Amino acid sequence: MSDLETYIRTGIRQAREEADLSQYDLADRFGTTQSSISGIERGRVSISAADLYRMAEILGKPITYFFPPKEPADKQLEEQLLFMFRAMPADAQQGIAAMITAQFELVRQTREIGKLPKEQQQEAAYEAFARFLYTQGVRVKIDEAGYPVLDGGDVTAVLESVDEDEMPFLIKSVKRLQELQG
Numbered sequence: 001m002s003d004l005e006t007y008i009r010t011g012i013r014q015a016r017e018e019a020d021l022s023q024y025d026l027a028d029r030f031g032t033t034q035s036s037i038s039g040i041e042r043g044r045v046s047i048s049a050a051d052l053y054r055m056a057e058i059l060g061k062p063i064t065y066f067f068p069p070k071e072p073a074d075k076q077l078e079e080q081l082l083f084m085f086r087a088m089p090a091d092a093q094q095g096i097a098a099m100i101t102a103q104f105e106l107v108r109q110t111r112e113i114g115k116l117p118k119e120q121q122q123e124a125a126y127e128a129f130a131r132f133l134y135t136q137g138v139r140v141k142i143d144e145a146g147y148p149v150l151d152g153g154d155v156t157a158v159l160e161s162v163d164e165d166e167m168p169f170l171i172k173s174v175k176r177l178q179e180l181q182g
Contacts, residue, residue, distance in 0.1 A: 030153075109131075
């Protein structure tokens with residue numbers, strides 16, 4: 001039996017006990033027998049992913065409860081970052097949290113864009129990037145010559161991250177950003 005299987009079966013038993021349920025009670029709610037629950041908890045019976053999900057719902061636990069916590073790749077780096085974060089003023093912490101949240105949202109949207117039909121992907125990408133810029137405080141201003149100029153947020157970092165061949169993408173995203181502001 002793998003470490004993961006041991007962790008899952010132990011988690012099921014602990015969650016059942018925390019819910020103050022007997023194996024009979026859990027079996028009744030799950031629609032199986034007490035011996036099946038006992039077999040799962042002892043590692044003699046495997047549980048499918050779908051059944052584990054149902055079990056989590058019945059026991060009132062998130063599915064992640066039944067899996068070991070993921071260790072960061074670099075524990076020392078994580079501790080340093082956490083120390084620096086805690087030393088910051090609250091408004092700086094909120095700003096960093098908002099930036100990280102926006103980046104996670106951009107990643108999520110990028111995954112969703114990949115599921116769209118090919119002809120819709122490019123427009124959706126412009127929109128997602130424009131919204132990301134907007135959440136980062138980047139705004140479009142029109143200069144005296146009538147050209148759009150990015151302002152606010154960390155514009156320098158945005159522009160430095162764009163390769164020359166990505167400029168058409170940035171230009172279209174900036175146009176969308178103008179529409180978001182408007």
